[in-house]
Amino acid sequence: MGTPVLEAHDIHKTYGHGAGAFNALKGVSLAVHEGESVAIVGKSGSGKSTLMHILALLDAPDAGSLAVKGSDPARLKGRDINRLRNEDFGFVFQQFFLVPNATVLDNVVMPLKIAGVGSAERTRRGMEALRALELEDKARNKATDLSGGQKQRVVIARALVNNPRVLFADEPTGNLDSATGEVVEDILFQLNREQGITLIIVTHDHELASRCDRQLHLRDGLEVAA
């Protein structure tokens, strides 16, 4: 299967200090190969989001090692980590994190702006991503003027605008009704099948988890059998 795109070995993460310290991850290991879909499942508080943030280089572990495309981010400079994340990863969160008063297009091209891509190229790629999500006609609308399902499609368009190899989704359907959630799920799995984008999905929805190639079950910061 070649080198995994992402590898985590014996990851530990503690929040807080002293008597208030909380061990959110107590030694979790995981290898994800290109093109796989992996669900991280478990009850609320089991450490799913913490693990995802660490895998996505949004947070650093206290102990354990990571390899992203074979290199250890702990040895990279902050700027190189940001570049790696921005070039290879896309993010879809339950809470959308859209800028409410900006247009749909401005929201979608945000990662390109951060990457320093010029205005014309941003618009071209932003419109292409919106077209893929059937939201072209909403480009000039304010992000607030959309339904929940449309907002989540804008979030997916934003996640795709950099042509990421790995898409991280944390409870991507958590704020959607079941019919809309299913549309969003279908889009994610279509991207996985047709473009080979690796999916790492945090969810407590067993149906969504079962659509993934495999599941990592967490309980109290440790992997457990299903």
Ligand code: ADP
């Ligand atoms: P999940 O996504 O499975 O619900 P999280 O990874 O968000 O779980 O959180 C795991 C545990 O760590 C929870 O008990 C949570 O309260 C705690 N936790 C998460 N983030 C913080 C933080 N920034 N400070 C303190 N505790 C935290």
Ligand code: MG
């Ligand atoms: Mg969570």
